[in-house]
Amino acid sequence: MEALPKLRRVLAAAALAVAASVVCLVAPAYAATGLHVSGTKIVESGGQPFIMRGINHEHTWFTNQTSSFAAIKATGANTVRVVLSGGRWTANAASDVANVIALCKQNRLICVLEDHDTTGYGEDADAYTLDQAVDYWVSLKSVLQGQEDYVIINIGNEPIGNTNPGQWTSATAAAVSRMRSNGFEHLLMVDAPNWGQDWQHVMRDTAQTVLDADPRHNTVLSIHMYAVFNTAASITSYLDTIAAKGWPLVIGEFGWQFDSGQVDDQTLMAEAVKRGLGYLGWSWAGNNDPILDMTNNFDPTQLTTWGKRIVQGSNGITVTAREAAIFAGTGPTTPPPTGPACTAAYSVTGQWSGGFQGDVKVTAGTAAIHGWTVSLTFPNGQQITQAWGATVTTTGATATARNVSYNGSLTAGASTTFGFLASWAASNGPPTLSCTAV
Structure with a gap:
């Protein structure tokens, strides 16, 4: 030290x-x-x-x-x-x-x-x-x-x-x-x-x-x-x-x-x-x-x-x-839609045998939002084991991430991120994403 x-x-x-x-x-x-x-x-x-x-x-x-x-x-x-x-x-x-x-x-x-x-x-x-x-x-x-x-x-x-x-x-x-x-x-x-x-x-x-x-x-x-x-x-x-x-x-x-x-x-x-x-x-x-x-x-x-x-x-x-x-364009993104909506962009920030680290960027649409939920449906049996910046629950192949107290409210066009650790086996394909906002 x-x-x-x-x-x-x-x-x-x-x-x-x-x-x-x-x-x-x-x-x-x-x-x-x-x-x-x-x-x-x-x-x-x-x-x-x-x-x-x-x-x-x-x-x-x-x-x-x-x-x-x-x-x-x-x-x-x-x-x-x-x-x-x-x-x-x-x-x-x-x-x-x-x-x-x-x-x-x-x-x-x-x-x-x-x-x-x-x-x-x-x-x-x-x-x-x-x-x-x-x-x-x-x-x-x-x-x-x-x-x-x-x-x-x-x-x-x-x-x-x-x-x-x-x-x-x-x-x-x-x-x-x-x-x-x-x-x-x-x-x-x-x-x-x-x-x-x-x-x-x-x-x-x-x-x-x-x-x-x-x-x-x-x-x-x-x-x-x-x-x-x-x-x-x-x-x-x-x-x-x-x-x-x-x-x-x-x-x-x-x-x-x-x-x-x-x-x-x-x-x-x-x-x-x-x-x-x-x-x-x-x-x-x-x-x-x-x-x-x-x-x-x-x-x-x-x-x-x-x-x-x-x-x-x-x-x-x-x-x-x-x-x-x-860093613009370094991950998959979709133009923010109009109204109280959000988009999510996923990236793998590190990977090792049996495990990996992921990151999801949540972006508000053309109106402010007061909360968001991101669903990640993994194609290869991946399971999230730890998360930060979101509360995550898992049902089958789908993990559902909800904002925590400090990052749910976003002004129009603003972004926040959450991250996670997860397991994988034979392959590690990207999940299907959806984002909903209130």
Whole structure:
């Protein structure tokens, strides 16, 4: 796990938070290959806006939890931020990273890959430098090239602690420059110092130097919001300042307000939705501080209080996420009909001897719906054994999936997903689908 539990780090940062001055500069940006920055926003290669709505997954410590990708997708998320290590913990080799990318694509998730080795450099003696992080990305270049439509590279997680955070500017600029000189054309993400929370405002005041170091002008800043941002005013002030500078920003990590000293997650999500900013909550499961887990033991049917807030809330993932346009047409779809109706699209996201993982996307027609039921009639004796995002009953060859409390109401044209695990034997043909709505 992490050498220093995240909750301890964020509380320590909050205790040290101080005010800083505001400097107003504007950074121009222009289009690049694949996902890229346009002005202050992220857009896809076709020019479609893309706003991250997603969840962090601690893959490097739980490499066997591959079903989490489908489970995260089932929340409606369009992005997963994946924790990797180049050697501070058991290294994720190129083959593993290639599989992670494949899992993201199978589940129609944009993949933010981050190197966690750099966490707390300068304060944590075990932390790697950003230069070492670039070495790791270079070692993975063969599996990253050509994935610019699907993969964002977060060079180093929380790369500077609270000791000498001013070093962030030159170190991050150098890392960005090295990534480009090594031929990476991906959208790059750079985390703030102070364990990501920037309470001394180094990133807020000097990020123009980092953005200017990218000849492709294709770098987005990432702020991590925990206890430093425990009031609405602290959140809006920081976001207002970055917006005034014309800099692209995402909220790459945040927790929830389980007591008055913690981040005001409700304001954070509402402001992100209002401003069109991406957010990625920390984290699906596996924390040393389990209060930050969104699920109990990676079980998508057991959302915690935090999980329910970020998935089911009025500004949460299910309501506000929109799938990346690059995935359009990757599964069988039917144009949504008029009236209170719905359609269902089925895909197999993983298969092994005797079992497989499926995903169903439910889309409302030209009118809002308040509930849906999907019938799946399997041709080869397949049986659903576990489901998330829907309540499933089975009669003979037909499985009937009904919405759960948080994903039944959809506005016209909106979508949600549910996933399942199932058994198969001689063959695994697709089911016949039908969708009814109320």
